Amino acid sequence: MTAGCSGTMASDTGSCAGSACGCWSSQPTARKTVIMKHVKIILFFIISTSCGVRTLMFICFFTFILVMVTGILLGRGISPRGKLSYGGRKRAKKALQLFKQKKVDRIILSGGHTSHKNPELSEAGLFSDYLIKKGVPRQKLFLEESSLETIGNAVFSKKVLLKRQFGKNILVITSDYHLPRSLFIFKHVFGPLYQIDGASCRTLISKLRHKSKEFVSWKIDEQLLRKIPVGDHRQAEKAIKKYIPMYGE
Structure with a gap:
C-alpha cells in the first residue's frame, strides 16, 4: 500500500484518526x-x-x-489516456488495502461509461482490471456500470446488492472530501435497514476546490433527494433519469 492510505478509522461523520500514511476513514x-x-x-x-x-x-x-461486509468503491473518472484518474487510483488502492485487511468481504465496483473520449471504457471495468492485477480474486468483484454520479452510485449499487442477495452491511469507499456527501446519499437511498459506514483517503491536491464543488453538489443532491422517500431506490432511479441530464444522453 502506498502513502496516502491507511487502515486507521473513526466515525462516519468524516472525522479521522490519521496515521503516518495520512488516510482518513470511517x-x-x-x-x-x-x-x-x-x-x-x-x-x-x-x-x-x-x-x-x-x-x-x-x-x-x-x-x-x-x-459479511460489502465494500462499494465509487468511481472518480477516466483519464484522457483511458486509465483510472489520479483520484480513482487512490480510491482503488484504499479498496485493495481494506480487502487485504479483511475489512470487506467483496467489493461492488461502481462507475459507468463517463469518458466521451473512451466511451467503451467504464470506471468499474478499470477498477476491476487494477484490483485483479493486484491479487483480488475476480469472484470477489462485482461490476456496476450504469451510474454516472453519486446518487446513481447508490441506486445501481443497491440493485446489484439486492440481485446478489448480499447482506446489509455496507462500506462506502471514496475520497475524503467526497465521503460526507456519499454517506448522506447512500443512507437516504438504502434506508434505515442498512448499516452504512465509509472509508476514504486524504486528497492533497486542490482540496479547497474539491470542497467548494462538493458544497454545491450537496445542495443540488439534497433538493433532489427531498422528492424521494428514504430507502426507495426505484423512485430514486426514476428521479435521476428525469432530472439529471447525463442519464438521458
Missing part, C-alpha cells in the same frame, strides 16, 4: 455490532431449546452471511 462498525447481536440470539436459542446439530449449523451459517 469505522466499519457493522461487523462487530451484528456479530454481538447474533451471538446473543444463538446463545439464547441454544439455552431455551434443544435444537439439533444441523439446526445449529444452519444458524451459524446464516449469521456468518449476515455479518
